[in-house]
Amino acid sequence: MTMQYTCEVEIAVARARVVELMADGNRAAEWMPGLASYRAVEGERGRPGSVSELRFDGVPGSGEMIEKVERRDEEHLDVVYLLGPVRNVVHNRFVELPDGRTQWTAEHIFHLPPGMVEGIGEQGQTGFRTNTQRSMETFKAWCEANA
Template sequence: MKYTVEVTIEASRDRVVAAFDDPANLKHWMPGLLSFEPISGTPGQVGAKARLKFDMGGRQMEMIETITERNLPETFSGTYDANGVHNIVRNRFEPVGENQTRWVAENEFIFAGFMMKVMGWLMPGAFRKQSLKYLEAFKAFVETGKPAAG
């Protein structure tokens, strides 16, 4: 399953990328994030791995992030592996004007196991909706400086 989500943020690309590139900010725009723990490599650099733990409506979920491309301020890509799901995300940060930036996130999900394949087939909108929720929360965080509500 593949889809693209995007938001236009009222801030310069430098400001957007600085906020995106700081792991301390994750909790401000990823509602449900419980922890972000580097596990190998140099954090933020290609090849680095980190463990992210989430509370998704009372259900605990853990995923491993692997950074596959870092060409900031233009692009940043990674993979996210959770139980039965491999997610590839390609992020682009495009200046729209002096104080506007478009964040485009191309997502590809590869499902393993019967149940995850069925879920991906039955509920593709849920994955897109969650991705867009994070982009919109990030936009609000950058524009207002206030954390997203859970």
């Protein structure tokens, strides 16, 4: 079963800097609430082919997840997150706007075990989208303050 949604935000920072800041695992805890550790397991963190372990504490969804970077270029950052039986494929797209801002679009495709989508329900699915949008707004504010 899959659950899919897209969120979007505009950031008042040039695209190259946005992608650079997003891929910088050393600073991820500054904008990712509850991130306790972000450890490279394989390859250079944030680069295609890399595998990292993220551990979250004290927030809903606390625990460990694996991050696999599949693609990174000036316009895309495609990542797969694995958390138990859940696989979340995230296609991040960064479009440079004429005024120097960046439009960030994040498409999330959750691959869930049978019955989990029904168990989450429509309200839960809305919660996933709301949390993603909130996280994107948090990154936007942090990015604009650290550009």
